Amino acid sequence: xxxxxxxxxxxxxxxxxxxxxxxxxxxxxxxxxxxxxxxxxxxxxxxxxxxxxxxxxxxxxxxxxxxxxxxxxxxxxxxxxxxxxxxxxxxxxxxxxxxxxxxxxxxxxxxxxxxxxxxxxxxxxxxxxxxxxxxxxxxxxxxxxxxxxxxxxxxxx
Numbered sequence: 001x002x003x004x005x006x007x008x009x010x011x012x013x014x015x016x017x018x019x020x021x022x023x024x025x026x027x028x029x030x031x032x033x034x035x036x037x038x039x040x041x042x043x044x045x046x047x048x049x050x051x052x053x054x055x056x057x058x059x060x061x062x063x064x065x066x067x068x069x070x071x072x073x074x075x076x077x078x079x080x081x082x083x084x085x086x087x088x089x090x091x092x093x094x095x096x097x098x099x100x101x102x103x104x105x106x107x108x109x110x111x112x113x114x115x116x117x118x119x120x121x122x123x124x125x126x127x128x129x130x131x132x133x134x135x136x137x138x139x140x141x142x143x144x145x146x147x148x149x150x151x152x153x154x155x156x157x
Contacts, residue, residue: 073097120148 005013076097080090124145128138 069097069101072100116152117145117149120145120152124148 073093076091076093080093084090121141124139124141127144128141131138
C-alpha cells in the first residue's frame with residue numbers, strides 16, 4: 001500500500017527525523033576530528049610541546065658580545081663609507097666603537113622627575129613604617145629610592 005505524502009509532510013519528516021539523526025551521527029563520528037584541530041604538520045608548536053624547551057645554539061654571552069661588536073663595527077664602517085662617498089670627513093670607526101662600548105658599560109644617570117622621586121620616597125617611607133611594625137630593620141631610604149628608580153627606568157626594555 002502506497003502512502004501519498006504531500007510536500008509539507010516530506011519537509012516535516014526531514015526536519016524532525018533526518019536532521020537530528022544526521023546531527024547525532026556527525027557528532028559521534030567527528031569527535032576525534034575536533035581533538036586534532038591545530039595538530040597537523042603546519043601547526044605552530046609552542047615551547048611547552050618540547051620536553052626540555054628550546055635553546056639558542058649560541059646563547060653564550062661571550063659569543064653574543066663578539067657578534068654584537070662585529071655588527072656594530074659593520075654599521076660604523078658603512079656610515080664612514082657613506083660619509084666619504086658624500087665628500088664629508090668620515091668618522092673614525094675604532095674611536096666611535098670604543099665610545100659606544102664605554103657608553104654601554106656605564107649605567108645611565110637617573111634623571112627622574114622630582115614629582116616621581118618624591119612619590120617613590122613616600123612609598124619607601126611607608127614601606128619602612130610597615131617593616132618597623134613587623135619588627136624588621138628599615139631600609140636605607142636614599143639607596144632604596146635609587147634602586148626603585150633604576151628598576152622603573154629599565155621597565156620598558
